[in-house]
């Protein structure tokens with residue numbers, strides 16, 4: 001596999017910006033896509049936020065393999081760390097998150113109480129692209145965001161939105177750069193659509209996905225595509241032939257077949273999958 005170029009210069013800039021953003025908040029809500037949770041975790045970034053309480057959200061639970069997530073959950077837990085499994089698109093997500101957030105921030109809340117101040121706890125949602133940050137922010141803010149409103153003529157800047165239970169949430173989530181040092185993580189992020197398809201050729205990416213799925217989820221794969229043995233290329237050819245993805249002169253349309261496999265995976269049509 002060709003080495004993916006993550007533009008280290010950009011990454012450093014993003015990390016520096018994030019460092020300053022993070023210094024303004026008391027607690028972080030770190031969203032991980034449940035289909036590739038560890039790939040969404042950026043160790044460089046975890047180092048920066050080490051001192052802050054973190055609520056890890058294992059998101060897109062409706063598309064993920066819950067059994068595999070148990071291992072992940074154990075590895076994330078620790079002092080000042082909580083984990084929650086979530087479908088951010090579902091109603092009730094807000095209540096669940098706020099409950100967990102309250103548990104995580106109990107020491108902070110008690111400190112406020114002792115001091116006799118009614119301080120707000122500031123939270124911010126972070127994560128790699130496409131993991132569901134905006135969906136979660138919208139779900140968390142819900143009606144509250146509408147209260148603040150967007151007044152015409154006012155420049156749209158980042159705003160703190162009041163949430164129930166003495167919390168304030170930054171209405172703009174922080175986008176994390178992918179983990180530079182880990183090729184496997186990069187590959188998984190490309191599978192789930194967190195990295196643009198232009199970075200890796202779609203055919204190559206689909207071959208890697210096929211090989212991974214055939215090894216981790218052969219039954220699901222066979223059910224969806226009718227074949228889970230042979231090389232990735234043989235399987236891709238089979239899929240193209242069985243779906244009649246042909247070019248002029250009956251040549252196999254690899255690109256179309258590749259897109260179909262990636263699309264099926266990203267839409268959750270192959271099954272509930274978690275890649276570790």
Ligand SMILES: Nc1nc2c(ncn2[C@@H]2O[C@H](COP(=O)(O)OP(=O)(O)O)[C@@H](O)[C@H]2O)c(=O)[nH]1
Pocket residue numbers: 059060061062063086087088089090127128129130131132133134135136173
């Ligand atoms: N099935 C499912 N889809 C989700 C969930 N959360 C987000 N999505 C979808 O994932 C895509 C990316 O979400 P978005 O909030 O834009 O991600 P962001 O780039 O991190 O802000 C959208 O199509 C969302 O509808 C979830 O819990 N379950």
Ligand SMILES: [Mg+2]
Pocket residue numbers: 133134135
């Ligand atoms: Mg977004």
